[in-house]
Amino acid sequence: MSNQVQIFDTTLRDGEQVPGCKLNTRQKLEIAAELERMGVDVIEAGFPVSSPGDFEAVNKIARLIKDSTVCALSRAVQADIDSAAAALKGAARPRIHTGIGTSDSHIQHKLRSTPEKILEKAIWCTKYAKRFVEDVEFYAEDAGRTDNEYLARVIEAVIAAGATVVNIPDTTGYCLPDEYGRKIAYLIENVKNIHKATISTHCHNDLGLATANSIAGVQNGARQIECTINGIGERAGNTSLEEVVMIMRQHPYLNLTNRINTKMLNPMSRLVSEKMGVPVQPNKAIVGANAFAHSSGIHQDGVIKRRDTYEIIDPLEVGVDKSSIILTARSGRAALAYRAKEIGFNITKDELDVIYKEFLRVADSKKEVEDADLRVLCEKYVVVAA
Ligand code: KIV
Numbered sequence: 001m002s003n004q005v006q007i008f009d010t011t012l013r014d015g016e017q018v019p020g021c022k023l024n025t026r027q028k029l030e031i032a033a034e035l036e037r038m039g040v041d042v043i044e045a046g047f048p049v050s051s052p053g054d055f056e057a058v059n060k061i062a063r064l065i066k067d068s069t070v071c072a073l074s075r076a077v078q079a080d081i082d083s084a085a086a087a088l089k090g091a092a093r094p095r096i097h098t099g100i101g102t103s104d105s106h107i108q109h110k111l112r113s114t115p116e117k118i119l120e121k122a123i124w125c126t127k128y129a130k131r132f133v134e135d136v137e138f139y140a141e142d143a144g145r146t147d148n149e150y151l152a153r154v155i156e157a158v159i160a161a162g163a164t165v166v167n168i169p170d171t172t173g174y175c176l177p178d179e180y181g182r183k184i185a186y187l188i189e190n191v192k193n194i195h196k197a198t199i200s201t202h203c204h205n206d207l208g209l210a211t212a213n214s215i216a217g218v219q220n221g222a223r224q225i226e227c228t229i230n231g232i233g234e235r236a237g238n239t240s241l242e243e244v245v246m247i248m249r250q251h252p253y254l255n256l257t258n259r260i261n262t263k264m265l266n267p268m269s270r271l272v273s274e275k276m277g278v279p280v281q282p283n284k285a286i287v288g289a290n291a292f293a294h295s296s297g298i299h300q301d302g303v304i305k306r307r308d309t310y311e312i313i314d315p316l317e318v319g320v321d322k323s324s325i326i327l328t329a330r331s332g333r334a335a336l337a338y339r340a341k342e343i344g345f346n347i348t349k350d351e352l353d354v355i356y357k358e359f360l361r362v363a364d365s366k367k368e369v370e371d372a373d374l375r376v377l378c379e380k381y382v383v384v385a386a
């Protein structure tokens, strides 16, 4: 089995389903072009049957993108698959993503059907999509809560019908990492033709486990991760692309690689946040404003002496210029002297004693001491500029 994990980005489909995140076609094209430049293997461009605007966007993306596979979503419905196939016309590497719910909950309450009928539909939609494109990905919606034995029957049947990728979504974000990992291992052990398809993870974040579940999936043999920039997506979101990419990079013993240019992770995060108008939470891993900011004296002292005392990622690797030392009432003398030097003042030990007391007074009255405040203090007390 190859150790290369395909990165499937669904920012423009699952991500764009978020209320208030609607993008116009021009914005989608701009994001798609950047995703391709960053090395994303598959771009899920949209759900063409859902609206004329989405159809147009998928079609334009399909014609623009040359290196990445362009994927269009459909349900197991003929009109959906026809629309996906038509929207993908002109794509260098088209993929239709089709599927149906397989959990008891979906079969009984949403689809009001039976397991046998759903199995037939799964085979039918795969074969029907296969009339239009070679690359067909099948999703077993709510696979996270689907009985493993039944799931294995469905997966074996759709691979026999021509599915090239089998997506095992934890649609409701329900699974624990070891449970999700065992599900993937079960499919590898029990689906006879599994070697003919790539297994994909698609994990939602309802319990904050989307990233952990996706990693458990690839540790157990999945070779595609479906994810979004900044982890945006339905409800609590999807697996965050930047997190899974950096986990694979920071833990070489996993022996898993991907094609992502990590230096583009932060610019990409900003682009998506700006176009969708959704701010990134400051403490978000890898791309949050505070991901490389240090504000407590203990941490600042360590980082100033040597960055890796409190940082496991070099900010340059993910497109951030440098770590930042934030001056607050929790900061120590080392941080104060360091920041003063950055703005041009070499503080002696005696000066530092005086200035630090003044600094704490200012810091207690503000959330953060800015360069301008620091300059006023230094100009008052420091004799020699750096
Ligand atoms: O979460 C999910 O199950 C999905 C499918 C449509 C792939 O988004």
Ligand code: ZN
Residues within 6 Å of the ligand: 014, 169, 171, 202, 204, 234
């Ligand atoms: Zn989803």
